[in-house]
Amino acid sequence: xxxxxxxxxxxxxxxxxxxxxxxxxxxxxxxxxxxxxxxxxxxxxxxxxxxxxxxxxxxxxxxxxxxxxxxxxxxxxxxxxxxxxxxxxxxxxxxxxxxxxxxxxxxxxxxxxxxxxxxx
Numbered sequence: 746x747x748x749x750x751x752x753x754x755x756x757x758x759x760x761x762x763x764x765x766x767x768x769x770x771x772x773x774x775x776x777x778x779x780x781x782x783x784x785x786x787x788x789x790x791x792x793x794x795x796x797x798x799x800x801x802x803x804x805x806x807x808x809x810x811x812x813x814x815x816x817x818x819x820x821x822x823x824x825x826x827x828x829x830x831x832x833x834x835x836x837x838x839x840x841x842x843x844x845x846x847x848x849x850x851x852x853x854x855x856x857x858x859x860x861x862x863x864x865x
Contacts (some may be wrong), residue, residue, distance in 0.1 A: 780804025799826035
């Protein structure tokens with residue numbers, strides 16, 4: 746069975762970069778550009794890992810994570826954020842089962858490390 750990573754990012758240039766890095770390294774990648782689409786795609790494809798921006802339109806990463814974890818208590822979700830003021834949101838999400846919070850920008854090594862760690 747092919748393992749899938751769902752990348753959720755509203756910055757399309759960054760989204761394309763993440764996808765290219767993962768696909769070059771032979772990972773199956775699906776994408777979403779906001780939290781609503783992330784929840785919908787999670788429901789459809791049930792990915793093995795979600796790497797999601799914390800600050801997005803429609804539904805932010807924390808709200809999307811909350812909906813995803815209600816659907817699947819074993820979901821592996823990582824939030825990527827550039828904002829330190831989300832400390833309380835980060836703490837609450839980690840207590841609810843968020844796998845990790847990573848600060849932007851994330852490099853190639855970190856992105857590939859996440860894929861290797863959670864797609865065993």
